[in-house]
Amino acid sequence: xxxxxxxxxxxxxxxxxxxxxxxxxxxxxxxxxxxxxxxxxxxxxxxxxxxxxxxxxxxxxxxxxxxxxxxxxxxxxxxxxxxxxxxxxxxxxxxxxxxxxxxxxxxxxxxxxxxxxxxxxxxxxxxxxxxxxxxxxxxxxxxxxxxxxxxxxxxxxxxxxxxxxxxxxxxxxxxxxxxxxxxxxxxxxxxxxxxxxxxxxxxxxxxxxxxxxxxxxxxxxxxxxxxxxxxxxxxxxxxxxxxxxxxxxxxxxxxxxxxxxxxxxxxxxxxxxxxxxxxxxxxxxxxxxxxxxxxxxxxxxxxxxxxxxxxxxxxxxxxxxxxxxxxxxxxxxxxxxxxxxxxxxxxxxxx
Amino acid sequence: xxxxxxxxxxxxxxxxxxxxxxxxxxxxxxxxxxxxxxxxxxxxxxxxxxxxxxxxxxxxxxxxxxxxxxxxxxxxxxxxxxxxxxxxxxxxxxxxxxxxxxxxxxxxxxxxxxxxxxxxxxxxxxxxxxxxxxxxxxxxxxxxxxxxxxxxxxxxxxxxxxxxxxxxxxxxxxxxxxxxxxxxxxxxxxxxxxxxxxxxxxxxxxxxxxxxxxxxxxxxxxxxxxxxxxxxxxxxxxxxxxxxxxxxxxxxxxxxxxxxxxxxxxxxxxxxxxxxxxxxxxxxxxxxxxxxxxxxxxxxxxxxxxxxxxxxxxxxxxxxxxxxxxxxxxxxxxxxxxxxxxxxxxxxxxxxxxxxxxxxxxxxxxxxxxxxxxxxxxxxxxxxxxxxxxxxxxxxxxxxxxxxxxxxxxxxxxxxxxxxxxxxxxxxxxxxxxxxxxxxxxxxxxxxxxxxxxxxxxxxxxxxxxxxxxxxxxxxxxxxxxxxxxxxxxxxxxxxxxxxxxxxxxxxxxxxxxxxxxxxxxxxxxxxxxxxxxxxxxxxxxxxxxxxxxxxxxxxxxxxxxxxxxxxxxxxxxxxxxxxxxx
Numbered sequence: 010x011x012x013x014x015x016x017x018x019x020x021x022x023x024x025x026x027x028x029x030x031x032x033x034x035x036x037x038x039x040x041x042x043x044x045x046x047x048x049x050x051x052x053x054x055x056x057x058x059x060x061x062x063x064x065x066x067x068x069x070x071x072x073x074x075x076x077x078x079x080x081x082x083x084x085x086x087x088x089x090x091x092x093x094x095x096x097x098x099x100x101x102x103x104x105x106x107x108x109x110x111x112x113x114x115x116x117x118x119x120x121x122x123x124x125x126x127x128x129x130x131x132x133x134x135x136x137x138x139x140x141x142x143x144x145x146x147x148x149x150x151x152x153x154x155x156x157x158x159x160x161x162x163x164x165x166x167x168x169x170x171x172x173x174x175x176x177x178x179x180x181x182x183x184x185x186x187x188x189x190x191x192x193x194x195x196x197x198x199x200x201x202x203x204x205x206x207x208x209x210x211x212x213x214x215x216x217x218x219x220x221x222x223x224x225x226x227x228x229x230x231x232x233x234x235x236x237x238x239x240x241x242x243x244x245x246x247x248x249x250x251x252x253x254x255x256x257x258x259x260x261x262x263x264x265x266x267x268x269x270x271x272x273x274x275x276x277x278x279x280x281x282x283x284x285x286x287x288x289x290x291x292x293x294x295x296x297x298x299x300x301x302x303x304x305x306x307x308x309x310x311x312x313x314x315x316x317x318x319x320x321x322x323x324x325x326x327x328x329x330x331x332x333x334x335x336x337x338x339x340x341x342x343x344x345x346x347x348x349x350x351x352x353x354x355x356x357x358x359x360x
Numbered sequence: 361x362x363x364x365x366x367x368x369x370x371x372x373x374x375x376x377x378x379x380x381x382x383x384x385x386x387x388x389x390x391x392x393x394x395x396x397x398x399x400x401x402x403x404x405x406x407x408x409x410x411x412x413x414x415x416x417x418x419x420x421x422x423x424x425x426x427x428x429x430x431x432x433x434x435x436x437x438x439x440x441x442x443x444x445x446x447x448x449x450x451x452x453x454x455x456x457x458x459x460x461x462x463x464x465x466x467x468x469x470x471x472x473x474x475x476x477x478x479x480x481x482x483x484x485x486x487x488x489x490x491x492x493x494x495x496x497x498x499x500x501x502x503x504x505x506x507x508x509x510x511x512x513x514x515x516x517x518x519x520x521x522x523x524x525x526x527x528x529x530x531x532x533x534x535x536x537x538x539x540x541x542x543x544x545x546x547x548x549x550x551x552x553x554x555x556x557x558x559x560x561x562x563x564x565x566x567x568x569x570x571x572x573x574x575x576x577x578x579x580x581x582x583x584x585x586x587x588x589x590x591x592x593x594x595x596x597x598x599x600x601x602x603x604x605x606x607x608x609x610x611x612x613x614x615x616x617x618x619x620x621x622x623x624x625x626x627x628x629x630x631x632x633x634x635x636x637x638x639x640x641x642x643x644x645x646x647x648x649x650x651x652x653x654x655x656x657x658x659x660x661x662x663x664x665x666x667x668x669x670x671x672x673x674x675x676x677x678x679x680x681x682x683x684x685x686x687x688x689x690x691x692x693x694x695x696x697x698x699x700x701x702x703x704x705x706x707x708x709x710x711x712x713x714x715x716x717x718x719x720x721x722x723x724x725x726x727x728x729x730x731x732x733x734x735x736x737x738x739x740x741x742x743x744x745x746x747x748x749x750x751x752x753x754x755x756x757x758x759x760x761x762x763x764x765x766x767x768x769x770x771x772x773x774x775x776x777x778x779x780x781x782x783x784x785x786x787x788x789x790x791x792x793x794x795x796x797x798x799x800x801x802x803x804x805x806x807x808x809x810x811x812x813x814x815x816x817x818x819x820x821x822x823x824x825x826x827x828x829x830x831x832x833x834x835x836x837x838x839x840x841x842x843x844x845x846x847x848x849x850x851x852x853x854x855x856x857x858x859x860x861x862x863x864x865x866x867x868x869x870x871x872x873x874x875x876x877x878x879x880x881x882x883x884x885x886x887x888x889x890x891x892x893x894x895x896x897x898x899x900x901x902x903x904x905x906x907x908x909x910x911x912x913x914x915x916x917x918x919x920x921x922x923x924x925x926x927x928x929x930x931x932x933x934x935x936x937x938x939x940x941x942x943x
Binding site: 347 | 480481482483500501502505506508512532533534535606609610664
């Protein structure tokens with residue numbers, strides 16, 4: 010009789026232990042996916058769906074500039090995050106530093122839904138390295154031209170119109186050395202991201218011409234909108250893309266937006282899996298999730314940013330998109346740009 | 361636990377005293393805190409107004425200077441002379457000297473320039489501050505400024521207008537001391553004498569220098585803020601937080617101090633802000649802080665920033681620091697008053713309950729029949745009334761009890777004596793007899809019961825009336841009493857029947873003697889009023905233990921013996937035991 014009781018007790022204990030062990034992965038130690046991204050890239054409602062689907066907790070950290078992102082990733086070799094978002098130029102830095110790891114594209118079936126311009130991934134600079142995919146495009150914005158429709162009978166042909174003396178003193182440009190050098194180089198028909206030393210003087214002259222044709226150089230979209238309207242500008246280089254189109258239209262400006270002919274500069278933000286990711290498959294599941302039509306569409310609808318699945322009205326089908334890349338010498342470009350912006354004349358600049 | 365009134369009163373009054381002084385202290389502390397906070401806000405508002413006024417005074421002065429410089433004949437000379445003229449250089453040198461002397465007396469100016477409208481806004485004369493020196497920028501280093509808003513906006517002014525730039529960090533290369541510094545520009549158009557628009561005069565004002573002068577008057581705990589009309593920080597205790605918009609990133613005052621939004625939106629001229637729980641933003645206050653922000657119009661100029669927002673902040677602990685001393689003092693006062701309240705409560709409850717206790721003890725003594733003892737009879741208050749009431753009640757009760765005792769004694773006497781003769785009645789006699797029987801049995805002695813009946817008494821009543829009869833009975837009683845010893849008991853059983861108990865008998869002799877004495881007593885007539893009555897006695901005697909062992913038997917046997925004596929011819933006596941059994 011006593012023997013029977015003991016064995017029954019033991020059985021109960023064994024069952025309890027089995028239930029406890031069976032539950033532990035989900036109920037007792039819920040896994041956490043750590044996302045480092047930009048405002049609007051991981052909205053709470055979309056995160057919640059992912060959490061429910063995978064039975065995990067998602068911890069989102071938001072950054073609003075590249076320097077902060079670099080700072081966060083630099084800590085402990087990226088061990089504090091599983092998946093990050095950054096533009097292709099920045100991603101090159103992360104690949105170089107070994108802070109991100111190759112992605113298994115088999116785990117991201119939604120890649121098939123992306124627009125043709127994102128296929129094959131190897132065609133986009135900064136995405137692959139030694140035949141392995143490191144980053145997955147998520148959102149992008151072209152730096153097109155905004156123009157006053159009352160001044161243009163036909164849309165401007167492209168970046169070349171920024172130099173058109175017809176619009177002297179009516180062209181609004183962005184106060185950014187790297188991009189303006191790329192613009193000038195592109196106008197000269199060269200690789201915008203790699204200025205050969207021999208072409209430097211030529212590029213500087215082109216930039217001086219650009220300055221002399223400019224009304225002003227802006228830093229913020231609001232500043233551009235105000236100047237465009239108050240000073241009756243004709244043409245605006247939209248560094249912030251469609252965001253500026255919306256802002257100007259909201260302000261009541263009669264404008265057009267053009268992206269075509271000789272190509273348009275565009276930044277491309279991508280996802281990558283951190284070198285220190287705890288669960289690579291979960292990180293890849295997150296990337297795949299953001300490429301679902303509903304999630305990608307929400308990004309466009311809410312942030313006004315283009316997603317990689319749908320075409321936008323502004324992007325001409327034939328438009329060649331030139332994805333931003335790291336440039337040959339950022340410091341040199343910016344140093345020189347400051348001098349150009351300050352109003353230095355050719356004689357002194359080319360010394 | 362049962363608490364006495366005294367404990368309760370002590371506790372209640374002490375609690376009331378402590379509560380009253382505590383609350384008074386607390387509210388005094390709180391109200392002085394809010395008074396201090398209000399005073400600090402007022403003071404900060406006054407300071408921000410002062411700062412704002414100094415700012416616009418400086419701007420106004422610079423604007424006047426710019427106007428003066430733009431209209432100087434020396435400036436006009438430069439505008440009038442074509443570049444190719446041999447006098448052009450001399451005219452520029454002359455103007456440069458004037459610019460230098462102005463910069464020399466105005467330390468808050470970074471730079472004064474003459475810029476031409478044509479040739480992409482090329483500078484013509486430019487003097488920069490370079491540390492403690494002034495530098496004239498040589499011709500080759502002069503720059504084209506046509507793409508800067510201060511250039512093209514000034515050129516578009518209407519006559520008589522002055523351009524005021526937004527406050528910005530000057531990033532123009534080669535600006536010497538002014539490079540990288542917060543700057544404000546005032547500009548004025550320059551015309552040639554033929555009325556042709558030649559260009560502009562621009563003065564760069566050193567904003568930090570200006571505010572360092574203003575800050576010098578402020579206490580070090582005050583932090584100074586300045587924002588533009590959109591709320592972007594221009595001056596901040598943490599320089600990292602300033603001019604974010606020039607780095608493509610806006611850092612707005614309304615994100616840290618939300619009410620500033622109202623000033624930006626034009627809904628308010630100033631806002632006093634108490635940040636009790638500041639958001640954890642790097643470089644911003646982390647402790648509870650009070651701040652005042654004030655909209656400061658910059659004057660009647662053409663400008664993108666029609667006003668600036670001047671702000672001052674101070675940690676709240678600095679504002680309330682004086683209240684710490686107050687709090688200590690208040691605490692001390694509260695403590696002392698609480699102690700006083702406690703002592704007073706003890707004393708008062710004692711004063712109140714001591715008389716009550718006296719009265720209580722007195723009442724206790726009343727119930728045990730003792731004297732009242734000490735009572736606070738002299739008090740003039742309710743307690744005195746109560747004590748007097750108790751004393752009066754005690755007197756009344758004592759008197760009533762006396763009367764009652766008297767009545768009881770009377771009633772007791774009445775119940776045991778005959779009212780007419782004053783002799784013990786039948787009931788008392790039986791009590792005495794029973795006790796005597798008990799004693800006699802114990803002492804083994806004899807006792808006798810003599811039943812006495814008056815002969816022919818009925819005739820006395822009938823012929824002389826009851827009053828006489830009663831009188832006669834009284835005399836009879838007196839005579840009978842006379843014949844018995846003090847230790848013997850004479851009682852009247854009713855009517856004309858009397859009974860006598862004689863104790864401690866050794867023989868019948870004393871009984872016989874008494875019987876003879878009794879009969880002899882009645883040989884003389886009894887005088888009742890005017891009449892004389894002669895009465896005889898019949899006496900029956902029973903003896904313990906021979907004739908019975910209980911009171912009823914003894915009396916009944918004595919009665920029988922008396923009856924036998926009466927039958928035998930009145931006026932005689934007879935022992936029960938000697939009568940013939942047959943009769």
